[in-house]
Structures are given as structure tokens and as C-alpha cells.
Amino acid sequence: MMSSSSSSPAPPILPISTAQTTAAPTTDPTAFRQFLTRLSDTFRATLSNRRPWPELLDRSALSRPDSLSDALSRIRKNLSYFRVNYLALVAAVIALSLLTNPFSLLLLLLLFSAWSFFYLFRPADAPPLVIFGRQFSDRETLGGLVLLSVFTIFLTSVGSIIMSALTVGAALVCAHGAFRVPDDLFLDDQEPGGAASGFLSFLGGQAAAAGPAVVVR
Numbered sequence: 001m002m003s004s005s006s007s008s009p010a011p012p013i014l015p016i017s018t019a020q021t022t023a024a025p026t027t028d029p030t031a032f033r034q035f036l037t038r039l040s041d042t043f044r045a046t047l048s049n050r051r052p053w054p055e056l057l058d059r060s061a062l063s064r065p066d067s068l069s070d071a072l073s074r075i076r077k078n079l080s081y082f083r084v085n086y087l088a089l090v091a092a093v094i095a096l097s098l099l100t101n102p103f104s105l106l107l108l109l110l111l112f113s114a115w116s117f118f119y120l121f122r123p124a125d126a127p128p129l130v131i132f133g134r135q136f137s138d139r140e141t142l143g144g145l146v147l148l149s150v151f152t153i154f155l156t157s158v159g160s161i162i163m164s165a166l167t168v169g170a171a172l173v174c175a176h177g178a179f180r181v182p183d184d185l186f187l188d189d190q191e192p193g194g195a196a197s198g199f200l201s202f203l204g205g206q207a208a209a210a211g212p213a214v215v216v217r
Contacts, residue, residue, distance in 0.1 A: 050084040062179045075177035090169035097165035104158045
């Protein structure tokens, strides 16, 4: 007598569902370290070109200019000679203004962090940014960061604080440049930019030096 064995039906295969995750912004640590290294080298190279502070603060070299043209000539020569010192003075005024306004300083730090994590130091092969289930292209991310920067700088107290600090710094620089007699200063004509370049060429040169450290998207 043969006994037949009954097999139980196989359980149904359930579909596996994967939850959609939000792509977290990643940064390229190598690019960030290169940026910090280049920034540190540029900062040290810039400070090495500064003039002695006692020479800047020499009270015996101060006198009232004879005319407006004389004041403008002094400002032009002193800008060429003390440009690193003047830039440090303006930066100190801006830093002091931000330190006395912690909320504005926090906004600037958050803005810089957003640029760093979402655009500047994201690896070139990183997946597209996904926030709340929506995918953003590089162009959309850049546009959002630009709008965020405009809102932070011009629609909050940050812009007014920076502009006020720049105005105070420029006034101090112009006042010192107009009253500082540049006759005892040795103007090195071999320095790039010369006297006519002023702050703009100096800032542009530093930006060009730090530029390759930023990942171009």
C-alpha cells in the first residue's frame, strides 16, 4: 500500500519595497583641504607684504594737506604703499562689527556652510541633490544659493552692517592717507599693479590665487 505525501503550497513572494531616502549633501574633503591650504598660504603671503605698523602710526609724519589735490595725491601714494595694512584695518573693522552683532555673524556662517556643502565642495561625481523627494540639478542648486545669498545680505541686517563697516573703514583709510605725508616712503614701482591699482587689484589677485582650489561645477 503506497502512501502519498501532500506538499503544502509555497508561500507567496511578497514584493520588497525600498523607502526613498533623501540624498545627504556630501563634500569633497580633498578639495576642502586644498582650499584651506591655499587660503592659509595666501594669507601668510599677504601679511608678509605689509609695512611696519610703527611706520603707519608715525605721528611725526602727519600734517594737514595744502589742498584737495594734495590730499588726493597723498591718498593715492599711501594706498599703494600701505595697501596691505589698510586692507587689514578694513577687515578688522568688519570683523569687529560682526562680532558685536552675533545674529548677523551666525547668518553669514550658515550662508557659507550652505555654499560649501551644497555646491562648492560637492564631488563632481556626487548624485543629484534630493530634498523632500524632489531632485535638484546643479543649476537649480546654484540659483537657490544665489537667491539665498541675496536674501541674507540685502533683506536682513547683514548687508547694512557690512556696508556700515566698509564705510567706516574707508573713511579711516582716506583720513590717514590724506594726512600721512608720503615723502619719506619708498614706493616700489616693481610691485604688480602699482599705485593706480589700489584695493581692487589686490583683492583680484588674491581671488585668482585662491580660485583653483574651488571645484568648478
